[in-house]
Amino acid sequence: MNINFNRRNFVLGHHPTWRFQIGSCVNEALQVAFKHLPYSHLRKCMQVSKSWRRLALEELQTRCIIHVSNVNHIKMVLQKLHGCANFRIGKCSLVNVGLDNVLLHKLFFKVQNSLHLLKLVHLAEIDELLLFKILNQLPNLTHLSVTSTTSKAEALNESHDHREECFKFPLLSGRTNAVYSPEKYDHGRSNMGEEANYANCNIHFKYKSIVHLHLDLGPHVAFQLGKIFQVFPNLIELAIANVREETRRKFLKSGEGLAAQYPQVKLKRLTLRQYSSIGFHEKLVQTLMRLNMHLEKLVVIFHPPSKALHSTSSLFRQFIESQGCSLKILKLEQVEDHLSLCISTDTSGNAQEQMMLSCVGPGKHDYYWDFNYTSPSISLLPMCLSNLQVLHVQKPLITNLAQVLHHFPSLKELSLRVCYGSNWKGMLPVKLEPHEKITRLKIDFIDSDSFARLGYCFPSLQTLQLSYCNESLFYVLCDSIPYFNGGGNLISCQQCHGTTQEFSVVKVKGRSDDETLNSVRREDAGVTGPSTNAMSTFRNNRCCPPMASSSTQNSNSQREKLLPREQRKKNPFKNLTLLTVRTCDHLPYEKFAFLQRENHSRTQSITFEDICNAEIDVGNCGEYPHNGFSWQESTIMDEHFVDFPVVDSSENESCSSA
Amino acid sequence: MALVRVISSDGAAFLVSQRLAKRSGKLKTEIETFRKSSDNSEAQPEIRIVTIRAEILRLVLQWLQQHQNDPVLPANQNEQDGRGDAEMGQSQWDRDFLAPMDLGIVMELILAANHLEVKGLLDITCKLVESKITGRTVDEIRTAFKLKSDFKGNEEEQTRLENRWCVEN
Known part of the structure; x- marks a missing residue:
């Protein structure tokens, strides 16, 4: 049986019930199929026949990537665009090109319908207002990445982890290094008028992936998040810092209309001054739970027991358990005059970052969330965390070690600490089932019987x-x-x-x-x-x-x-x-x-x-x-x-x- | 059990449960639109698919029925790299399902899955097309798709060189 896909109304198929006319639909089908093919396959398809070439080229052109690192490149691309009417560019990478360049704006005007990914790598800080103008020109943009580096070598090296530019939503200039303080808060409120103006400009970005925005949301998280979700309705990943107290109801309301159920929110480091200025209470835990953070490491440092609430304890347990399989390191500690909740979503395995995170000490690093919180009156453990590998816990937060070991099958390192004058008597039951995976153990004040x-x-x-x-x-x-x-x-x-x-x-x-x-x-x-x-x-x-x-x-x-x-x-x-x-x-x-x-x-x-x-x-x-x-x-x-x-x-x- | 009546382009009607129908993005939207516009909540929705004929619609519904307990994949999943998780999620049943089909039917299924927004089916059918291309030379692709080269002179070579400067991400 010979098939000619270019011929219309061709009868195809040997099964009597599966006879159909294909000619009219094959191009459409190929068009859909080509969307799922990788780049190399498309290049091959272009050489099959003229009709395949046309279809593959259409698809290929939307995937075209241009790397622009100087003005000459822009001229070349413009010439190409001028010479080939069907040519379209889907992805554009700009390395250290001034955003005020006239040719660049001309380029963006030409590619505004096809460009869906824009990557900006700069040696210096980017003028946010200029960037905002460019983004305004690109209505079909779905992915935006803005990074800055300290050297040209880094800028040209694609694999290098670039330092993220600190942008303030919605790309307001002059607030890149803002630190929270009452004065700054007032300043932020005065700027909210401008933000509202931006939101009313009918800007409808289609960002779906990582938006490198360092957000200083101020105390009204729900309001600000609501604004963000209005402007970025398809957002699935968002980096924010400094999330403060919030009510669950407001947060849920702000999330209405999202394409994604909840955005993936990454929490960023705080400065030392921010670290010492954030208040904490139950509502924030509720908000954090809703943020669906999938933490890898969580450190909670409590005050000694005082007037703690039972409900808070269970809330904390829920919050920790909600991290699920992603949580690998959990530290529950108690100190006298410092309390903090240290959160990191770092999964990159950056050794330096991990090391810094492991050295949690008040005032030493800026990775902490500091909450005024007293330790719960009931134990936090046991809780079910199937992938937990490291557990540091103090006695007031644990009552029976057998329960802990049972619920943490992947545990490799266990640190058991008690307050001075106490010991682990009663913590280690006589019939304790062996835990085969634990290779490291730190223990305080253990009595000889338990040892x-x-x-x-x-x-x-x-x-x-x-x-x-x-x-x-x-x-x-x-x-x-x-x-x-x-x-x-x-x-x-x-x-x-x-x-x-x-x-x-x-x-x-x-x-x-x-x-x-x-x-x-x-x-x-x-x-x-x-x-x-x-x-x-x-x-x-x-x-x-x-x-x-x-x-x-x-x-x-x-x-x-x-x-x-x-x-x-x-x-x-x-x-x-x-x-x-x-x-x-x-x-x-x-x-x-x-x-x-x-x-x-x-x-x-x-x-x-x-x-x-x-x-x-x-x-x-x-x-x-x-x-x-x-x-x-x-x-x-x-x-x-x-x-x-x-x-x-x-x-x-x-x-x-x- | 709430039912929905799906009618193909050639007039064949299929009665399927709403739960099953809602696994298709298009049918789900149609059902919801019908519910909003209809005063009678007990009325049975009737959806006419003018672009899909009965045989293909039957195959789509058959695939949906088989995968009715699978998690619904979001439409934009793996959109960035252009490939779904068909390779990982393709079951033996899927392979048996696609095995007797001609390429023409696969093409129609691609269109139907695309139109009805059935991502899983779209993935496996596109994967099938991809498998016909992967690891083959241009001549072998022509043989697989039963096509003949209609390029003249050095057009083919020119085509190859045309987009050489575009770099894969």
Whole structure:
């Protein structure tokens, strides 16, 4: 069967019921089909036949992209437009071309019917009024991207992430660096008349994609959003900053008439002054929920419990849960005099940005939303977040760890913090199901009873940080983690607050747990001399007055009760490679001989004597001075791990003598 | 169950549920317009599609019925790159559905899907056309579509060079 698509009224098809006349419709069908073809296919189609060429060219011409980086290019394009009547341009990229150029306006006049994408890359700030005039010329524009760079090399490099230009809706000039203040607010209100004029100009942009507008909406978010939605009815993505309190009703009303159900709203960073000037209450949480932000990281810092409302707590839980699968990092913390809600929608994986975001400290960076909010009187957890990977939480916000682990199956890092004078007793139930994915754990004030069960709850644990551990916990550590006292290397030791010490012990690479354990046992049995025998020194010191207090003896007896011998032999912390311990003020450090022993090793660790003589430098610990929790992320252990060729000489001696 | 009467260009009537009909953007608009203009809320809407004949309309409705539980794709989805998610969402049923069809019927289906605003069907049919072009030379495309080159002299070469300066995004 021969088919000639160019012939009209041709009968096609072999099925008796599917006979139809095709000639009249094939061009229309091809026209539709060509819209779905990629560029390379269209170029191929142009060479098939004359009719295909015509159809493909029509489609192709609407997709034509021009890159203009100087005036000569504009002349060439204008010549092309003049010479080819059917030629149309769909996309235009302007790199550092003055918007006041007459030729450019002529070009826009020529392409005004076909141009649907405009990208402006400038080395300097763009005159917003000129841009507004140009946009007025382009009624069919659907995508607008405005970026600015600091160098020409960046401008010419398409793959470079350009710095976004700060525009104020609706492209008013002279307000690019406005910072919120009562005076500025009044200024903003006076400008609202101009905004209304713009809105009444019957400008009907068809923006559908990212509009790089940095919006300073002021307190009347709903009103301003309503304006934006009127001008950009097809908007699906909008970058805004500084969203303040709003009522749900107003916001819903402002969203009426949107083509998209809700626009994707990206929240941008605030300046430090903005950060400190925003109020917070429940309505803002409601507004944030409606904004459908899909956050990746969320940090909520609360005041200590006071007159909090139950409803607010559940509202917060709803807000957090509404982020769904996108939320990967959640930090719920409590401080005394600072409260903030830190929000980032950054999904680009920008390392620098992530790092800055992870270092949340009042007044340090400008990524925060600061809300006056007191912590809820009921716990926020559990909540269902299937993709959450990092959870930092304090005790008032959590009641039962088993529930938390059950609802966060993807969790990899867990940080459990408590206020001073409290502990995790009761938080870790006896029957806690193992969570296989957690590899990092930070925990404060854990009691020895809970710690004894910890290894069995987290079998994949690689990094463990214990803060404020007491003497009885130290005994459990020595029993549970062999290399802690026998075969590990001390990699850091520093003084934090007063007499509080922090030291990290890393497992020696290539040495098995059994080997370490045997070494410790040999030492324990008195095979080597007391000067190099860590465990026996430890025990000798423990028995010497005044160290051998009644509390110590009680701890020792408790230790025997807490950890059955069979369980201790199993070594639940077999995957642990780094242990960091922060001791309490009252712990008698001199009892722990391995600290002194490290002085003889070839590691570059700081000895206990060095610490005693060193000046106290609290500032280096990266902590809040008021409650002592650190926002520093754990360092990757492998870096230390690989570069550890040193085996303790005392270990070699003990092995050779054995 | 509320029904709607859809009539093809050649007079064949199809009674379909409104739920099914509303999966087509065009039919949905027509039903809503009918509801607004009609005083009797119980009246059965009757929609005449003058550009689609019965066989093609039957195929469209058949496809809609099969995909009645699929999520409705927005009309502007993936508009920017010009391609839908047909490749990902094309089921075995879709492949079996399109397999016995001639290219002519596929073309008519493209038009019908475009007219009735059935994005899923439009995607898979256009994908079928694309598959006839992908990885083939110009001669092979001509063979697949049973066409002959009507270029004279070096017109074909000129065509190739004409838009060379346009750069793919």
